[in-house]
Amino acid sequence: xxxxxxxxxLRAAGYxxxxxxxGAALRTLTHDGRALVRNFAEDEVRPVYSGAVLAxxxxxxxxxxxxxxxxxxxxxxxxxxxxxxxxGLVCWAAWRPVGHSRSSLKxxxxxxxxxxxxxxxxxxxxxxxTEAGLTVSVSAENTLxxxxxxxxxxxxxxxxxxxxxxxxxxxxxxxRVLDVDPHRLLPTGQREVAGSPFDFRDGHxxxxxxxxxAFGGVEFGAGTTAEAVVLAADGHGVxxxxxxxxxxxxxxxxxxxxxxxxxxxxxxxxxxxPPDAFNSGRDVVRLAPGATHVVRWRLAxx
Numbered sequence: 001x002x003x004x005x006x007x008x009x010l011r012a013a014g015y016x017x018x019x020x021x022x023g024a025a026l027r028t029l030t031h032d033g034r035a036l037v038r039n040f041a042e043d044e045v046r047p048v049y050s051g052a053v054l055a056x057x058x059x060x061x062x063x064x065x066x067x068x069x070x071x072x073x074x075x076x077x078x079x080x081x082x083x084x085x086x087x088g089l090v091c092w093a094a095w096r097p098v099g100h101s102r103s104s105l106k107x108x109x110x111x112x113x114x115x116x117x118x119x120x121x122x123x124x125x126x127x128x129x130t131e132a133g134l135t136v137s138v139s140a141e142n143t144l145x146x147x148x149x150x151x152x153x154x155x156x157x158x159x160x161x162x163x164x165x166x167x168x169x170x171x172x173x174x175x176r177v178l179d180v181d182p183h184r185l186l187p188t189g190q191r192e193v194a195g196s197p198f199d200f201r202d203g204h205x206x207x208x209x210x211x212x213x214a215f216g217g218v219e220f221g222a223g224t225t226a227e228a229v230v231l232a233a234d235g236h237g238v239x240x241x242x243x244x245x246x247x248x249x250x251x252x253x254x255x256x257x258x259x260x261x262x263x264x265x266x267x268x269x270x271x272x273x274p275p276d277a278f279n280s281g282r283d284v285v286r287l288a289p290g291a292t293h294v295v296r297w298r299l300a301x302x
Contacts, residue, residue: 003045005094012103012129015301018042024095024107024125026051026156029134031301036238038157038254038265047261048254049155052091053125053138056117058153059214059250059275060084062186064116066278068149075116082184087155089117095125103129110143119148121287133239133300140294142287150285151273154297157254157265158240161232165253165263168237171203171229174249175217178274185212187275192217203229206266212252214274220244228268229302237302245295246270247283270297 005021018028018039025046028039040050064075064085075085095107104127111121122141127134142148160168177198178187193199197209201219220226224244228251231237242249252267272295273283285293 002042004042006097007042008097008100008105010103010105010127010129010134013131015129015134017127017129017134019105019107019127020046021094021097021107022046023052023091023093024109025053026127026134026136026154029156029299034161034236034301035159036299036301038159047258048256049087049091050157050265052087052155053123053152054087054155054269054271055090055123055138055140055150055152056111056119056121056148057085057088057151057278058269058271058273059277060086060184060186061278062184062276066149073116073118084184084186085116088152089114090123098124113144119146120144121148121150133298135296135298137294137296139292140287141292142289145289147289148287149278150287150293151271151277151283152295153246153250153269153271155267155269156240156299157267158228158230158238159265160230160237161234163232165206165266166208167233168266169203169205169231170200170251170266171231172200172215172249172251173219173221173226173228174215175201175219176215178214178216180213180275185275187214187280190216203231206253210253210255212255214248214250214271216248216274218247218249226270230266230268231302235302239300239302240268240270241298241300242270243296245293246272246297248272248274250275
C-alpha cells in the first residue's frame with residue numbers, strides 16, 4: 001500500500017487531480033498534462049507538507065503552548081528544531097471517503113480531544129473539479145461543549161511552468177508582511193510591503209529572493225475573493241483564488257537542501273489566521289458548540 005494511503009483520482013475539463021487518504025492531501029494536479037502543483041510520488045512519504053490540509057491551526061505555535069481560559073495548554077512540538085507546533089493535527093491523519101465520483105470527492109475526519117487540544121471537531125474536506133478549476137473546501141464543526149480555537153489553510157506548492165521559482169513571476173494582492181525571527185520563523189512585527197522586495201501587488205519576478213513570510217492586508221475584489229498568480233516566462237501558470245475567510249497568506253520559496261525540492265515549487269497558503277495566532281488571538285476562529293466554519297479555495301490553470 002502507498003505510504004499516503006488510498007489514492008482518489010478526479011477528472012474534468014482537462015484537469016486531473018490525485019488526492020490522498022493521508023492528510024486529505026492534493027498529491028497531483030495537472031491541466032492538459034501540465035503540472036500546476038509540485039507533485040510527489042505515490043510510493044513516497046509526503047515531503048514538506050505538500051498539498052496537505054492544515055487544521056485546527058495553520059503555521060506555527062510558539063513552544064506549542066497557548067492560553068485557553070484559566071489554563072495553558074501544551075501541544076506536541078512537531079517542529080522540534082524551532083520548538084514549535086507546526087501545521088495542526090491532521091496532516092498525517094487518515095481521512096475517510098464519504099463520497100467520490102469522477103469529478104468530486106468528500107473526505108471526513110473526526111479530530112478527537114487530546115491534552116493539548118481538548119476539543120472534538122468533525123472535519124470535512126471536499127474537492128470538486130469543474131471547467132473553472134479545482135475547488136477545495138474545508139468545514140469544521142465543533143461537536144463538544146466549550147468554545148474551540150480554530151484556524152485552517154492548505155499547503156500547495158504552485159508551479160508556474162518550466163524552470164524554478166527564480167524563473168517565475170508572482171502577483172499577490174497583499175499590502176503588509178510579517179517580519180519573522182530568522183531562527184524560529186515566528187512573527188516579530190509587521191510592515192508595509194511598499195518599497196520592499198516583498199511588494200508583489202503588481203506582479204514581478206521572484207528571482208533569488210528568499211521568502212518564508214505571512215502577508216496581510218489582502219485586497220479582496222468583487223465577490224469578496226482574492227487571488228495569487230504564478231506565471232512562467234511563456235505566460236502560462238497557475239492561479240489560486242480564495243475567499244475573505246482567509247485574510248492572511250503564507251508564501252515560501254521552498255529553499256531546501258534537497259535538489260528535488262529546492263525552489264521547485266512556490267508554497268502559497270491562504271490562512272484564516274496568522275502564525276502563532278493561538279497566542280496573539282489575531283483572527284482566531286472561536287468555534288462555539290454546534291457551530292460550523294467553512295472556507296474555500298480554487299486552483300486553476302492560466
